[in-house]
Amino acid sequence: MAVAAALTLLLAACGDDGGGSMSAGGRAEITVAALPLTDSAALYLARDRGLFKKEGLDVTIQPVQQSIQALPALAKGQVDVIASANYVTFLQADEKGTLDLRILAEGVRVAPHMMDVLVPKDSDIKSVADLAGKKVAVNILNNIQSLTLNAILDARGVGRPVYRQIPFPQMGPALERDQVDAVHAVEPFDSAIQGELKARVLLDAGSAPVRSLPISGYVTTKKFAAGHAKEAAAFRRAIEAASKIAAQDPGAVREELPKYTKVTADQAGSIGLPAYPAATDAAQLRRLTELMKKQGLLKTAVDPATLLVK
Template identity: 90%
Template sequence: MRTGIGKTAAVAAALVLLLAGCGDGGGDSASAGGRTKVTVAALPLTDSAALYLARDRGLFTQEGLDVRIQPVQQSIQALPALAKGQVDVIASANYVTFLQADEKGTLDLRILAEGVRVAPHMMDVLVPKDSDIRTVADLAGKKVAVNILNNIQSLTLDAILDAKGVGRPVYRQIAFPQMGPALERGQVDAVHAVEPFDSAIQGELKARVLLDGGSAPVQSLPISGYVTTRTFAAEHPKQAAAFRRAIEAASKIAAQDPGAVREELPKYTKVTAGQAASIGLPAYPAATDVAQLRRLTELMKKQGLLTKSLDPATLLVK
């Protein structure tokens, strides 16, 4: 079942969309009764499953929304477009990047809904099958690939390693689609990969799982969400609320019926049905939990990814 790293990389690359042309959808009204058109930038990851479930099951339509989805390879690619109003929402937005942008003043962030939380084997630290790295302690000083430096992957992995009392690795920024080739060529000693790339790398390279990236103490930690700007939330409160209701309804479906997610994944990631049946899924919360978000902001502050304490309740769209 765990096959197709080349296909996964090609698909991810094909899904990258230059957002410069997205500006025509951000501020239009689709009816005289008010704005219904919402443009959403989204990653082709399991994190975005609720977005596509809401679309395909008519949940957005029921809320009177016309949601247009623009695929991107990294949520950070869409950050400038969000700040400029060229897109209205970013789905599967990694919280670390966007909370940092808010603190720096480059983005006036608001959180519409939670995306996913950490679950067992939704991401793994992988090493070559013949690697000399046998235990997590062996990672100290080794080169480990993460999608973005100083972000959710290094944050969670460092927390796990700190809890085990072992040394940290040296991180290298490598996009998910390129992680497998980088590991195969020996450019890095290990990769911290999320699904569906996790399964693809294991299948293609027979890579070993050294560490479950969803283990203690980061289990159930919120890692991504549906974010917008204060301006959008203030100017379009009904649309923001409608979008949140649709996402939360879809997340409830995803939480209660993982099979619905596995059925949805091949529609927007090009992951095969066989691969979708076996990959590790994250947890899909049906509602935003401030206490869980506070766990994240406190961990970020502890690791120096935020310079001051932040109450995430101040960022939630009511």
């Protein structure tokens, strides 16, 4: 609640017209809400390597702990873009009519060990099949973590667990106190829990059939995309250029992580990184929407191509 309250105060100072002003240097101002995750690496690379300035943009980054916290601010125009926005939440909001969603650029896709299912080192859970009926922590219920884990379990023909909503920073303590049987953790929390608790990797949650599945991106509203088409296109170009750097040089991401997350330089050198696509692919996004429809997270089929900002 404290984080949400602080975010509200920060965003209130931004006014309601996001993206319409110019900085003292004559650059268009864009406000971006972002999570301190590996998903946001391209955003920070674009900032620190001058890619936004090259495109004539002055980007302000406001950290949040869950992308869903910034959804009301995005809908009201108090922020212009949400980075590392999990697609499930925003596609559902679009379907419900609470947000007129547009996707500016892909963020990350699933890669090996960018997220894992962890159990205590002395846990009786020895195989994936043992997860059936067990309590597994996820950051948000009925979202990308349960969606992808369910797909993996269904493909292996084993039963599903019972999900418990626990924020990433609290997953380690919850596992240590036996409040849950396992946690579905993403980096950098994944490596931190393994290091601090000697937790055991039960399952690579980036394995087939969800490998390379798009899971987060840079999203905005139809109103912003239409009213600030030039700025939106410039932002997309900067992010795609930064994503290309991230894909070709993982070391650049590892160097960037300690600047905006709690990951140390030593930890950054070994954590599992997601895949950073250099361009947005509607066909890959369709894999996600079809999986959401199959698991009941979308009521109707969605053509992602209609949501992409050109």
